[in-house]
Structures are given as structure tokens and as C-alpha cells.
Amino acid sequence: MNQELKRRISILERSNDEYKRLIRKREKEHEQIKNEYENN
Structure with missing residues (x-):
């Protein structure tokens, strides 16, 4: 294979x-936002 x-x-x-x-x-960020939203 050439360089x-x-x-x-x-x-x-x-x-x-x-x-x-x-x-x-x-x-991960999306998961965090979702969790915060569900906890409120």
C-alpha cells in the first residue's frame, strides 16, 4: 500500500x-437534560 x-x-x-x-x-448531555426535565 502506498504511503x-x-x-x-x-x-x-x-x-x-x-x-x-x-x-x-x-x-451524555442529552441524557442529563432529559433526566433533569423528568425530575422537575
């Missing part, structure tokens, strides 16, 4: 991980 392709793949994988982390963070 350029490897480089692009690793960049994609990193951004994918970043995206998943963001989604988890949003889900």
Missing part, C-alpha cells in the same frame, strides 16, 4: 474517532 493512501486512511480514522467521541458527549 499517501496510508496517510489518508489514518487521517480518516482519526476524524472518525473524534466524531464518535463527539456523539457520545452529545448523548
Whole structure:
């Protein structure tokens, strides 16, 4: 596999991980808001 392709793949994988982390963070925030709303 050539270097350029490897480089692009690793960049994609990193951004994918970043995206998943963001989604988890949003889900946690959403869960928190939902809980606060239900407790009021």
C-alpha cells in the first residue's frame, strides 16, 4: 500500500474517532437534560 493512501486512511480514522467521541458527549448531555426535565 502506498504511503499517501496510508496517510489518508489514518487521517480518516482519526476524524472518525473524534466524531464518535463527539456523539457520545452529545448523548451524555442529552441524557442529563432529559433526566433533569423528568425530575422537575
